[in-house]
Amino acid sequence: MNTLRTTVGKLVSCFVIGAFVISCASPKDVVYFQDASNYETIVSDNSHTNTFKVDDVIGINVSTLDPAASIPFNLFSSAGGEGGYSQPRELDYIVDKNGEIDFPVLGAIKIVGLTPEETKELLKEKLQPYLKNPIINLRLRNFTVTVLGEVNQPGTYQVNGEQITVLEAIGLANDLGIKGRRDNVLVIRDFNGTKVYTRIDLTSKEALNSPEYYLTQNDVVYVEPNKSAVTQSTLDGRAGLTVSIASLIITTAVIILTRN
Incomplete structure (x- = not known):
């Protein structure tokens, strides 16, 4: 009977120690x-500025002191603003597989690999023949x-x-x-x-x-x-059977000890 008690005690200790070892982390x-x-x-000195990639969605708005002059370069809402002009909002452009956006009036402009600031400067340069001192608002939407x-x-x-x-x-x-x-x-x-x-x-x-x-x-x-999670995942596949067997052994041992 003492041997049975010792065996049960060792079995319980093994389960407790095993659970502790698996759950602990350094x-x-x-x-x-x-x-x-x-x-x-x-x-x-680590710094980073994002550059545009293929499939990027970019919101761009062009504005000037003369609202009428920037109309061809923007998408507008239907509601009229001051002076009868529609209110501009950012137009979304998608960078195509060639790294280009299709800009009103200007046509295809390659911006892949450019930073937002470089893109603004490029657009300002291309708009100079049409607009005086254009202001470019630009935002990456995706x-x-x-x-x-x-x-x-x-x-x-x-x-x-x-x-x-x-x-x-x-x-x-x-x-x-x-x-x-x-x-x-x-x-x-x-x-x-x-x-x-x-x-x-x-x-x-x-x-x-x-x-x-x-x-x-x-x-x-x-x-x-980490290794603990991998080990636990491996053990989880066997956990149901192991726990059932251990539970049966311990329950049977407790019944025997109680009767004696």
Whole structure:
């Protein structure tokens, strides 16, 4: 009888220890920027300005001191404004497979690879024969990033500004889960049909200098599971049978001990 009690005790202990080992995680697995010292000042020259890609949707509005002069270069609402002129609104242009937009009067203009500021200057130059001192308002409308994998709220997020960092994107996804690998975050970037896969280590301060620290439109951030999550996933497939057998053994042993 003592042997039976010992066996049951060992079985229960094994299950408890096993569950603890699987669920535990080292601080090195979950802490960001582990090599950053207290009050350390890091001067980084890492900067990024997005450039336009194929399939980008861009809102453009042209204005001048003479509203009538800019009419041919804008899309207008039906309601009349001051002086009988319609109110202009941004016209959406799609960058085609040739990297061009079809602009009123000016025709095809190649902007793929240009930054917003470079595009504004190009449009101003081309509009000079028609308009005096044109003002160009320009906005990228399809700036989204997708965050997938071991994060608390995976999904595709709209970016309201002109740039976003990988940390801000992870913040939109409500941070990484405890089982997400911080040291091997994958950034998938599309360059006009060519996919580029790069990884970034968020446990190191050097991540701030990574070219992938600043995301571009339609980037995908994927956080892979750590070893603990992979192990648990493997065990989950056998969990039902294992738990049933263990429960049966323990229940039978308890009944025997109670009767005796």
